[in-house]
Amino acid sequence: MSNFDLEQFLPYLLNQAAEASSLAFQQVYKDRYGMLRNEWRVLFHLGQFGPMTASAISARARLHKTKISRAVAKLEARRYLARTRDEDDRRVEHLQLTAAGRAAFDDLRAVAERYDAQLLAGLSAAQSRALKAHLTTLAVAKPGLARM
Amino acid sequence: MSNFDLEQFLPYLLNQAAEASSLAFQQVYKDRYGMLRNEWRVLFHLGQFGPMTASAISARARLHKTKISRAVAKLEARRYLARTRDEDDRRVEHLQLTAAGRAAFDDLRAVAERYDAQLLAGLSAAQSRALKAHLTTLAVAKPGLARM
DNA sequence: CTGTAATAGTTGAAAATGTAACTAACAAGC
DNA sequence: GCTTGTTAGTTACATTTTCAACTATTACAG
Numbered sequence: 123m124s125n126f127d128l129e130q131f132l133p134y135l136l137n138q139a140a141e142a143s144s145l146a147f148q149q150v151y152k153d154r155y156g157m158l159r160n161e162w163r164v165l166f167h168l169g170q171f172g173p174m175t176a177s178a179i180s181a182r183a184r185l186h187k188t189k190i191s192r193a194v195a196k197l198e199a200r201r202y203l204a205r206t207r208d209e210d211d212r213r214v215e216h217l218q219l220t221a222a223g224r225a226a227f228d229d230l231r232a233v234a235e236r237y238d239a240q241l242l243a244g245l246s247a248a249q250s251r252a253l254k255a256h257l258t259t260l261a262v263a264k265p266g267l268a269r270m
Numbered sequence: 271m272s273n274f275d276l277e278q279f280l281p282y283l284l285n286q287a288a289e290a291s292s293l294a295f296q297q298v299y300k301d302r303y304g305m306l307r308n309e310w311r312v313l314f315h316l317g318q319f320g321p322m323t324a325s326a327i328s329a330r331a332r333l334h335k336t337k338i339s340r341a342v343a344k345l346e347a348r349r350y351l352a353r354t355r356d357e358d359d360r361r362v363e364h365l366q367l368t369a370a371g372r373a374a375f376d377d378l379r380a381v382a383e384r385y386d387a388q389l390l391a392g393l394s395a396a397q398s399r400a401l402k403a404h405l406t407t408l409a410v411a412k413p414g415l416a417r418m
Numbered sequence: 419c420t421g422t423a424a425t426a427g428t429t430g431a432a433a434a435t436g437t438a439a440c441t442a443a444c445a446a447g448c
Numbered sequence: 449g450c451t452t453g454t455t456a457g458t459t460a461c462a463t464t465t466t467c468a469a470c471t472a473t474t475a476c477a478g
Contacts, residue, residue: 124379124380124383126318126379126382126383127318128314128315128318129406130386130402130406131382131386132291132386132389132390132402133288133291133292133295133385133386133389134311134314135402135405135406135409136284136287136288136291136292136405137288137292138332138405138409139284139288139405139406139408139409140281140284140285140287140288141332142332142408142409142410142411142412142413143280143281143284143408143411143413144281144284144285145412145413146413146414146415147281147415150415158434160434163282166276166282167276170274170275170276175456175457176456176457177455177456177457184286184289184290186435186436186437187456187457187458188435188436188437188457188458188459189434189435189436190457191457191458191459192434192435192458194457195458211443211444211455211456212442212443212444212456213442213443213444213455213456213457214443214455214456214457215456215457231272231274232272233415234274234279235272235274236415237281237413237415238278238279238280238281240413240415241280241281241408241411241413242280244407245404249400249404252397252400253401253404254278254280254283256393256397256401257283257284257286257287258277258278258283258287259392260287260290260291260389261283261286261287261290262290263290263291263389264290264293265290265291265293265294265385265388265389266294267294267295267298267381267384267385267388306463306464308464323426323427324426324427325425325426325427334465334466334467335426335427335428336427336428336429336465336466336467337464337465337466338427339426339427339428339429340428340464340465342427343428359425359426359473359474360426360472360473360474361425361426361427361472361473361474362425362426362427362473363426363427
């Protein structure tokens with residue numbers, strides 16, 4: 123007899139928590155700026171790390187390059203970012219936020235900051251740190267499952 | 271000056287952890303049974319909770335009814351589940367696993383059980399419990415964000 | 419009864435995603 | 449130089465998801 127519980131299965135539980143906690147924030151960037159998830163992510167990468175290439179964002183965000191490509195196209199069309207071709211390696215393009223892009227980022231970052239605090243409101247500082255540390259470990263890990 | 275860190279923003283972090291931890295398991299149910307995420311979820315609900323209606327699964331899994339409808343159609347086509355119409359309320363249909371469906375569930379449940387243990391290998395029992403408790407809280411919560 | 423609203427589930431069209439193939443530019447071996 | 453391979457990024461097509469409309473059935477008010 124197994125005591126397995128679907129709702130305590132970590133990948134399932136993480137998905138449920140991720141979706142629930144993304145909802146309210148998603149509402150904000152969608153309503154205020156008409157952005158999708160990948161667009162928001164690209165915006166935040168550029169906002170936080172400064173000018174980057176699409177590949178660099180792809181690697182850091184673990185986002186497929188086609189998603190980046192399409193998100194960048196939309197952000198560019200809406201004048202939230204600008205591209206400049208690298209003169210040394212003309213395959214590469216450097217992405218950076220426009221003034222409008224930075225304004226959107228600053229606004230959304232402030233929301234994110236408060237929202238994060240709200241999500242963690244029930245936990246002590248130590249508990250929050252522990253939770254995030256464990257999640258970071260899980261996010262970075264590349265678990266395989268040999269011979270199952 | 272803000273000290274906001276995208277990679278420590280809970281919704282983002284949860285998404286990264288959820289995706290990373292889902293990957294290896296997804297590979298198994300996809301390779302062995304050709305299932306998609308929603309099909310696996312429906313299978314597990316029926317396996318764990320016994321016969322249910324589509325609405326009941328929808329409510330418990332927080333999965334939209336169209337996803338359920340299509341997942342059920344595929345699972346039925348592959349003979350993993352069978353439907354029976356409720357005689358008292360003929361709108362309702364009760365879903366239950368076939369023998370093949372239960373076999374698939376038993377197999378995948380065993381994988382899930384071992385995989386879960388592997389994901390938590392670095393943590394003590396108390397830490398694991400605390401982590402899952404916090405995730406459960408986040409998964410159940412319906413956070414809004416007033417006046418941000 | 420009868421009309422109106424609600425619920426269970428399905429379907430069609432539009433949007434988004436995933437996968438693979440593609441172009442263009444650079445790199446390295448010979 | 450020329451071939452072969454690699455990397456940056458885009459595009460095309462198939463699959464999935466989303467959203468709204470739809471059918472069928474039940475509930476409920478008058």
